[in-house]
Amino acid sequence: MKKNVLIIGAGGVAQVVAHKCAQHNDILGNIALASRTLEKCEAIAKSVEEKGSMKVAGQIRSYALDALDVEATASLIRETQSQIVINVGSAFVNMSVLSACTVTGTAYLDTAIHEDPSRICETPPWYGNYEWKRQQECENSKTTAILGVGFDPGVVNAFAALAQQDYFDSIDSIDIIDINAGSHGHYFATNFDPEINFREFTGQVWSWQNREWTSNKMFEVKRTDMLPVVGEQTSYMTGHDEIHSLSKNLDVPNIRFWMGFGEHYINVFTVLNSLGLLSEQPIKTAEGQEVVPLKVVKAVLPDPSSLAPTYTGKTCIGNLVKGKKDGKEREVFIYNVADHKEAYDEVGSQGISYTAGVPAVAAAILIAQGVWDVQKMVNVEELPPYPFLDLLNQMGLPTCIRDEQGERPLTFS
Numbered sequence: 001m002k003k004n005v006l007i008i009g010a011g012g013v014a015q016v017v018a019h020k021c022a023q024h025n026d027i028l029g030n031i032a033l034a035s036r037t038l039e040k041c042e043a044i045a046k047s048v049e050e051k052g053s054m055k056v057a058g059q060i061r062s063y064a065l066d067a068l069d070v071e072a073t074a075s076l077i078r079e080t081q082s083q084i085v086i087n088v089g090s091a092f093v094n095m096s097v098l099s100a101c102t103v104t105g106t107a108y109l110d111t112a113i114h115e116d117p118s119r120i121c122e123t124p125p126w127y128g129n130y131e132w133k134r135q136q137e138c139e140n141s142k143t144t145a146i147l148g149v150g151f152d153p154g155v156v157n158a159f160a161a162l163a164q165q166d167y168f169d170s171i172d173s174i175d176i177i178d179i180n181a182g183s184h185g186h187y188f189a190t191n192f193d194p195e196i197n198f199r200e201f202t203g204q205v206w207s208w209q210n211r212e213w214t215s216n217k218m219f220e221v222k223r224t225d226m227l228p229v230v231g232e233q234t235s236y237m238t239g240h241d242e243i244h245s246l247s248k249n250l251d252v253p254n255i256r257f258w259m260g261f262g263e264h265y266i267n268v269f270t271v272l273n274s275l276g277l278l279s280e281q282p283i284k285t286a287e288g289q290e291v292v293p294l295k296v297v298k299a300v301l302p303d304p305s306s307l308a309p310t311y312t313g314k315t316c317i318g319n320l321v322k323g324k325k326d327g328k329e330r331e332v333f334i335y336n337v338a339d340h341k342e343a344y345d346e347v348g349s350q351g352i353s354y355t356a357g358v359p360a361v362a363a364a365i366l367i368a369q370g371v372w373d374v375q376k377m378v379n380v381e382e383l384p385p386y387p388f389l390d391l392l393n394q395m396g397l398p399t400c401i402r403d404e405q406g407e408r409p410l411t412f413s
Contacts, residue, residue: 002107002368003029006082008067008097009089010040011193012305012349013111013150016357017086018044019347020395022053022060024361027368030058032080034065035089047348067093073100082106084364088357091115091196095130102134102141107367109360111150113241115196120280121203124213125244127379135377142375149363149380150356151317151336152178152257153242155397157380158388159319159334160246165385167332167403171323173254175223176242180260181230182313182340182351186302188268191352194298198278201269206239208247208255219266223258228400228407229337230316235260245379272297304353311340311350333402334410336392346396355397362391386412 005021005028007014014033021031031048033041041062048060061080067073067089077085077100087097087110094114101108114130116122122129131147138145148154156176164171180191190197205216221237235258246255261269272278277293284290318335336355343354363380366372371387380388389399390412399410 001370002083002373004032004080004082004084005029005364006032006034006077006080006085008034008065008073008085008087008093010035010037010044011088012308012353013088013357015044015047015305015349016343016347016353017088017361018048018060019051019053020358020361021086021364022048022058023055024365025054025058026056027365028084030080031060032063032076032082033060034063034067034076036064036066038062038064051348053347068096070096070099070103073097074103077101077104077106084367085109086360086364087111088360090193092117095134098131098134098145101145102137102143105141105143107144107364107373109146109149109363109367111148111154111356111360112196113148113153113244115199117280120199121206121239124206125248126241127244131377138377139375143377144367144373144375145377146363146367146372146383147377147379148241148245149360151359151397152176152240153245154359154380155336155355155389155392156317156319157242157246158383158385159399160250160321161381161383162385162389163319163321163332163334164250168321168323168325168330171250171252171321173256173322174246174250174252175320176240176255176257177225177227177235177316177318177320178257178259179227179230179233179235179316180313180352181233182311182315184307184350185310186307188265189302189304189307191304191307191350193304194301195294198269198294198297199280200239202273202278204239205237206243207237207257208243209253211253219261225320227316228333228335228402229314233260233316246381249379249381305349308340308344308348308350308353311344314339315351315355317355331403335400335402336397337400338397358395358397359388359392362388362395365391
């Protein structure tokens with residue numbers, strides 16, 4: 001049984017994680033928040049206290065930390081007696097935080113693939129470039145490391161495992177569809193760290209088709225679907241984390257990721273990209289000052305965590321799975337719908353942060369209870385989906401299904 005959680009990061013997702021850990025601190029124990037900016041951690045801790053999120057009396061403390069410093073991170077893990085680390089900081093720090101966890105024997109969770117700041121859209125499979133190279137290290141140190149346990153990646157991986165386990169004898173295709181039908185009221189903004197967000201779209205779009213990696217350009221391929229609650233939506237084929245593990249761990253010939261974008265977003269993105277303002281490579285100004293264009297754009301855009309108070313509408317994220325069951329063709333859509341305003345009312349964050357943060361805490365609870373404390377590195381689809389999805393049903397992210405019987409919620413207990 002593991003107890004005490006260290007949360008690394010202080011953005012919108014970290015806020016969700018802190019509140020949800022507090023709501024389950026009878027299981028998870030004390031909470032520590034750490035990021036480069038101490039004030040952001042203190043603001044999150046204050047919001048937890050103001051909303052009375054603690055289930056039982058307990059500690060929530062804040063610390064300043066450079067998570068790229070392995071020894072400093074390991075020292076903080078020891079100081080706080082944390083046995084579970086939830087890494088929701090920048091994807092650039094994943095490997096450093098993982099190193100600190102293997103040194104201290106601490107369970108590790110993250111919500112996105114590691115990235116090198118100087119590289120965009122590396123050769124697939126992306127997990128093979130960094131995380132999977134550390135599998136033996138985790139096994140030797142008996143470190144539980146669950147990769148990509150947000151929503152996508154994360155819950156959609158569990159949806160894929162569920163589909164394979166319960167609904168199909170063979171699967172031909174999994175199309176992961178991510179629609180944000182909400183509005184934040186700003187001229188232009190990103191729902192996550194702009195630097196990470198834009199990097200997903202400025203390189204090649206990798207998908208798994210006919211059992212091989214296929215490359216397209218961003219906004220080159222699109223589809224339109226009639227979806228539950230949010231209605232008819234257009235989405236574009238996009239490269240994304242979960243394709244890189246699902247293609248390895250599931251015997252499925254076609255796995256693609258689709259994200260919804262409005263025309264306004266596409267137009268602004270296209271202009272920024274065409275002008276070179278989304279480049280991660282340093283340039284020099286006329287005055288001789290070196291700047292990274294992407295970091296400048298990030299600096300002038302709204303902080304994603306600031307979007308929450310005015311966000312309205314809903315998200316719909318799910319897996320459209322096609323294959324055969326009992327010799328017959330079958331199509332199933334397994335999905336979740338989340339509400340921005342409801343998320344803000346509960347934890348002070350918008351729905352995108354909510355869908356990313358809640359699953360990480362559910363995974364932490366399963367590790368604390370021993371259910372998912374596997375003492376090695378895994379992706380979510382390698383773990384039993386029922387305990388995870390059942391817990392998410394209780395924590396505010398219910399799973400639903402649409403099949404030949406219609407639309408309905410799913411239960412797992």
